[in-house]
Amino acid sequence: MNIAVAQSGGPTCAINSSLLGVFRQAAKYDNVDVIYGSVNGIEGLIKNNLVNLYDIITSDDEVELIRQTPSTLLGSCRYKLPEYSKDPCVYETILKTLKEHEISAFFYIGGNDSMDTVMKLNRYFKDNNVDISVIGIPKTIDNDLPVTDHTPGFGSAAKYVATTMQEIIRDSSVYSIPSVTIVEIMGRDTGWLTASSATLRANGEIAPHLIYLPERKFSVKEFLEDVKAAQEKYYAVIVAVSEGIVLDPEEFDEDYQSGKVDNFGHKYLAGVAKALTKIVEKNLNCKVRAIELNVMQRCASHISSKRDITEAARIGAAAVSTAMEGNTGKMMYFHRVTNHPYNVRIETTDVENAANRVKYFPAEWINERGNDVTQEAIDYCLPLIQGEQNFHMKNGIPQHYVLKCALPRGNE
Amino acid sequence: MNIAVAQSGGPTCAINSSLLGVFRQAAKYDNVDVIYGSVNGIEGLIKNNLVNLYDIITSDDEVELIRQTPSTLLGSCRYKLPEYSKDPCVYETILKTLKEHEISAFFYIGGNDSMDTVMKLNRYFKDNNVDISVIGIPKTIDNDLPVTDHTPGFGSAAKYVATTMQEIIRDSSVYSIPSVTIVEIMGRDTGWLTASSATLRANGEIAPHLIYLPERKFSVKEFLEDVKAAQEKYYAVIVAVSEGIVLDPEEFDEDYQSGKVDNFGHKYLAGVAKALTKIVEKNLNCKVRAIELNVMQRCASHISSKRDITEAARIGAAAVSTAMEGNTGKMMYFHRVTNHPYNVRIETTDVENAANRVKYFPAEWINERGNDVTQEAIDYCLPLIQGEQNFHMKNGIPQHYVLKCALPRGNE
Numbered sequence: 001m002n003i004a005v006a007q008s009g010g011p012t013c014a015i016n017s018s019l020l021g022v023f024r025q026a027a028k029y030d031n032v033d034v035i036y037g038s039v040n041g042i043e044g045l046i047k048n049n050l051v052n053l054y055d056i057i058t059s060d061d062e063v064e065l066i067r068q069t070p071s072t073l074l075g076s077c078r079y080k081l082p083e084y085s086k087d088p089c090v091y092e093t094i095l096k097t098l099k100e101h102e103i104s105a106f107f108y109i110g111g112n113d114s115m116d117t118v119m120k121l122n123r124y125f126k127d128n129n130v131d132i133s134v135i136g137i138p139k140t141i142d143n144d145l146p147v148t149d150h151t152p153g154f155g156s157a158a159k160y161v162a163t164t165m166q167e168i169i170r171d172s173s174v175y176s177i178p179s180v181t182i183v184e185i186m187g188r189d190t191g192w193l194t195a196s197s198a199t200l201r202a203n204g205e206i207a208p209h210l211i212y213l214p215e216r217k218f219s220v221k222e223f224l225e226d227v228k229a230a231q232e233k234y235y236a237v238i239v240a241v242s243e244g245i246v247l248d249p250e251e252f253d254e255d256y257q258s259g260k261v262d263n264f265g266h267k268y269l270a271g272v273a274k275a276l277t278k279i280v281e282k283n284l285n286c287k288v289r290a291i292e293l294n295v296m297q298r299c300a301s302h303i304s305s306k307r308d309i310t311e312a313a314r315i316g317a318a319a320v321s322t323a324m325e326g327n328t329g330k331m332m333y334f335h336r337v338t339n340h341p342y343n344v345r346i347e348t349t350d351v352e353n354a355a356n357r358v359k360y361f362p363a364e365w366i367n368e369r370g371n372d373v374t375q376e377a378i379d380y381c382l383p384l385i386q387g388e389q390n391f392h393m394k395n396g397i398p399q400h401y402v403l404k405c406a407l408p409r410g411n412e
Numbered sequence: 413m414n415i416a417v418a419q420s421g422g423p424t425c426a427i428n429s430s431l432l433g434v435f436r437q438a439a440k441y442d443n444v445d446v447i448y449g450s451v452n453g454i455e456g457l458i459k460n461n462l463v464n465l466y467d468i469i470t471s472d473d474e475v476e477l478i479r480q481t482p483s484t485l486l487g488s489c490r491y492k493l494p495e496y497s498k499d500p501c502v503y504e505t506i507l508k509t510l511k512e513h514e515i516s517a518f519f520y521i522g523g524n525d526s527m528d529t530v531m532k533l534n535r536y537f538k539d540n541n542v543d544i545s546v547i548g549i550p551k552t553i554d555n556d557l558p559v560t561d562h563t564p565g566f567g568s569a570a571k572y573v574a575t576t577m578q579e580i581i582r583d584s585s586v587y588s589i590p591s592v593t594i595v596e597i598m599g600r601d602t603g604w605l606t607a608s609s610a611t612l613r614a615n616g617e618i619a620p621h622l623i624y625l626p627e628r629k630f631s632v633k634e635f636l637e638d639v640k641a642a643q644e645k646y647y648a649v650i651v652a653v654s655e656g657i658v659l660d661p662e663e664f665d666e667d668y669q670s671g672k673v674d675n676f677g678h679k680y681l682a683g684v685a686k687a688l689t690k691i692v693e694k695n696l697n698c699k700v701r702a703i704e705l706n707v708m709q710r711c712a713s714h715i716s717s718k719r720d721i722t723e724a725a726r727i728g729a730a731a732v733s734t735a736m737e738g739n740t741g742k743m744m745y746f747h748r749v750t751n752h753p754y755n756v757r758i759e760t761t762d763v764e765n766a767a768n769r770v771k772y773f774p775a776e777w778i779n780e781r782g783n784d785v786t787q788e789a790i791d792y793c794l795p796l797i798q799g800e801q802n803f804h805m806k807n808g809i810p811q812h813y814v815l816k817c818a819l820p821r822g823n824e
């Protein structure tokens with residue numbers, strides 16, 4: 001039998017480690033012949049664009065390089081499968097590719113949207129008595145997939161956020177004049193990553209002094225009160241804000257976001273920190289700076305979490321075992337057994353439990369005022385950012401592995 | 413005798429290493445008693461706010477932590493000394509502080525503006541027969557100080573830029589749709605740091621495909637032509653642009669910068685990448701993203717260059733020796749003797765040769781079209797980004813040393 005694996009959605013530092021987990025575990029099975037990689041996620045199955053991973057991963061050196069390379073080795077996509085009833089063609093095309101290559105298990109590494117694909121493909125196969133296993137492997141820096149304690153990719157992003165936030169605090173605190181620094185952190189609907197900035201407090205930092213998550217309605221009026229109150233105590237006020245918080249048009253009527261949407265109907269965010277600096281400038285007399293952590297928070301593999309990278313490989317490997325045991329339509333997930341010592345078990349759930357659903361940051365981990373998180377949030381995040389990878393450097397720069405055939409034209 | 417040292421201007425990853433260089437070298441002299449740190453640069457001498465560094469740096473562990481802490485241990489300032497003829501008071505106040513503490517040598521670590529302070533103080537002392545040595549120790553991520561081959565802080569910033577640019581390239585190249593990513597890099601008047609993004613080519617990356625420095629007049633029309641031409645070859649076009657390039661109001665009439673200026677009359681920049689994305693969106697049909705490397709490029713000590721950190725300590729130590737030999741009114745500088753093998757000598761120049769002057773990126777290292785840099789730029793930068801520091805981590809986050817008495821109120 002042959003198998004196939006693909007990567008989907010936004011890049012992370014851990015998604016290539018999950019790919020390696022699938023590859024190395026599958027290689028242990030005598031009955032698995034070819035391990036295919038589908039280029040650009042599900043698009044590779046639609047366009048019959050597959051690569052044989054045995055041709056690509058030929059040595060331990062390559063494994064090491066792929067592990068330290070961020071983003072998706074096989075490319076990615078934001079392709080949303082249509083409902084089968086509306087467009088059966090694309091399903092038949094995918095099935096044709098899978099059959100042509102005698103693929104009997106397909107592993108899809110991705111987030112909420114990718115689990116939608118896993119669910120739809122699995123339903124199609126079941127309805128048509130096709131014996132192909134489809135397994136979802138979670139991934140997203142947003143950490144917003146339901147069921148799982150956390151998602152691969154989140155730990156590395158959280159480590160980047162904490163490390164960078166600390167450096168920003170040092171940078172912002174050097175002058176003897178009052179200042180407000182507003183750091184915008186990714187998180188479409190949920191504040192997990194923004195909340196992770198509070199882990200710094202485990203090292204004695206007080207900042208960020210204010211933390212705003214999209215789980216709470218944002219009030220410009222209260223925000224200004226909060227900043228004023230913080231300025232009574234701190235010259236250099238540090239604010240962490242999720243890109244997903246929404247400014248009430250009645251309180252701020254400028255258009256601060258592009259309004260564009262992706263194939264899943266999700267808005268491209270970014271811009272709220274800049275909008276907030278305008279509000280602070282207008283109302284308080286001090287130096288203000290907006291900082292977007294931008295794509296760096298999802299691709300800064302040079303400061304990735306070793307635990308995250310290791311767990312990503314483990315959950316990829318477990319997905320292969322799950323398929324080999326005859327399962328399909330499942331998403332792998334982490335169940336945190338204990339926090340001290342940190343101990344997780346990898347389990348499976350029906351993919352319906354995760355697809356198109358959102359795991360919000362717990363309301364009880366947000367303080368009453370809605371401008372900070374509690375110790376529980378810190379305790380939750382800390383184990384996930386532990387450890388550093390040993391890096392292969394070349395010319396003073398981390399060495400990346402680039403799969404030329406998976407790149408769009410010209411970028412090889 | 414006692415000595416004093418202060419840090420000034422924008423933070424870097426290497427300025428604390430220079431401080432340690434001064435401290436450890438001065439500690440070797442039997443005739444040096446107290447080594448003072450002046451809090452918030454020259455402001456500490458004006459406000460008589462000094463700390464005894466022997467009280468602060470008491471063990472090798474502290475030395476290690478201070479070395480890996482970015483920004484300025486002693487705080488910083490953007491204070492411009494008035495002309496003596498216009499305001500002698502402040503000079504007399506500074507002298508009073510120095511005399512009260514029996515300080516006979518003052519070391520100022522900073523950039524172009526700080527060398528202005530060194531020059532003015534030295535002139536005042538000479539004119540008034542005051543026997544206090546004043547020595548400038550260069551520092552700036554902009555690398556725009558004249559005379560010196562390069563400035564401490566630049567190598568670490570360049571290593572961050574190259575490392576991060578590579579990660580951004582990975583992140584930007586995953587989708588099978590055309591895109592343009594515009595990365596904005598610091599550099600008020602000069603393009604040194606933006607040019608350093610080209611060092612990636614030593615590792616086989618082609619990107620960034622377009623590089624724009626402030627040394628060349630920027631044309632929106634030519635920029636659009638360049639991007640279009642790049643899109644013929646590359647799906648994911650990567651552009652590196654210096655914050656200091658100026659959009660001609662006749663070509664782009666929106667106000668894209670805050671217009672604010674600091675005490676030296678320098679404009680706060682930032683915003684040009686965002687402005688360029690608007691231009692690309694309007695004229696070319698593709699996904700566009702602006703990324704500001706923001707303050708991270710000057711404070712991301714977790715990916716600092718070991719050579720930069722080591723050289724910063726060496727030049728700080730050399731400054732002490734220079735003062736002890738009876739010199740004053742000097743700036744220390746690096747003279748690059750050979751590139752292969754990399755070899756620099758530390759020498760001294762009259763501070764007048766550096767103060768208030770700018771070292772521009774060489775015109776002959778920019779290509780004819782003004783949208784790229786030459787191999788010379790890569791050869792120049794590569795030696796400066798070599799090596800990594802061993803980091804003390806705590807709770808999965810790099811450990812910083814914070815001097816509480818040097819922080820503005822509330823941030824301790």
